[in-house]
Amino acid sequence: MPHAIGFSLDQPAPRLLVSVRDTREAVEAAGAGADLVDAKDPDEGALGSLAPDTVRAITLAVGGRACVSAVAGEAAGLGDLVTRIRVTAACGVGMVKVALSPALAADPDLERLAGALGALGTPTVAVLFAEDGPRTEWLPNLALAGFAGAMIDTRGKAGLRLTDHLTLSALTDFVMACRRLGLLSGLAGSLTLDDIPRLSGCGPSYLGFRGGLSVGSDRRGRLDPARVSEARRRLAPVAA
Template sequence: MPKLLVSVADPAEAILALDAGADLIDAKDPAAGALGALPEATIRAIVAAVAGRRTVTAVIGDHEDPGAALDAAARVAGTGVDMVKVGLFPGPGRARLVADLGRALAPQARLVGVLLADRNPDLALVPAAAEAGFAGMMLDTAGKAGGLLTLMGLDRLAEFVALARRHGLMAGLAGSLRVSDIDRLAPLGADLLGFRGGLCEGLDRRRPLRRDAVADAAARLGAVAAPRPAA
């Protein structure tokens, strides 16, 4: 069953999420776009606060220029995070970017490509990422007003998860998810479900995380994963 990824904006939120049951701590600036990057110093501080107790991931920012994305990925990889998440926005040069990222960083960094459900995601990049040495692929959303489940039905999400798995990649789902979405998404077989706004005060991703909401999400995932008693 999926693990719980929680996006955090600073070390204090990282510790809150860790203590409340998050499996992965994702460094992200919620005020700087869909995949807004935190300053490198803040990412390093989050890595230090977590101190190896959980997997730490970080996004590189909303870079539609392939050269800028490659440079940003290299800088984030240098912060000591366990995984580097790279947005694969539509446009020319995406397949080349995937290959270049793999060649430059895959030997020393676990790369995760992020496709955006509301930006015409190119699923041909899934096998390309596997060939380039990526560790995983995620589906997320650029806009946060609707959410992943308003853009893609369960059948299409299941197809994405199956495609990633066929190519040996970790599969993740995110994009304005709510705790109530877990029951529908967990059976699809993704490796992780990513949350931010659904766990924040007022369901606003720019406001602080709520410890009780993170704990609720962790408990819901645990309940879905628990074996049912025999009849």
């Protein structure tokens, strides 16, 4: 399933995920070198979902120049989780991201979703919040449930960053646990361009950005294509 969206567990460097709010930003991000154009609403927090029509428009606008992922929000339970993933996958995206609470990530009944997720045919990544102290013990449960990957993000966007919550050692342990289970891994959470070298060293499948690549570092402001290009450039030496 990871290969279906152009990611490999043994790739030499993280791919670049850039969150966008509309078709204009999507085209700019893809043109500036984003590997994953991530449709989400920055005005609605870390995992704010856009209207399905907007997600479809973004997918069409990118036109295959990058993989389009979309945020399905935060699931309240197993039934809500499946519904959110199904609605978002129907927009034609290449990957769905959905946030899980600690209780849901550790729920032994999560395994029952394997058939439903497999039938959708769209890779789904579970988003775990750094504030919740994500545990590597949850990852086998996600793998059994049919998730293609797991990522860590920050719920709050008004101060503390990913590395304020978790050490580089803890992030590396998370990434390596994902790798052992055949899961993609992602790291995000108020990242800046200067985070690229040290977080790349943790070995994630991708690094996710919004505010750090926006005008004035304001995640609610417009995306800055020049910063996207710079992020692409800084990732390139790691891959060389």
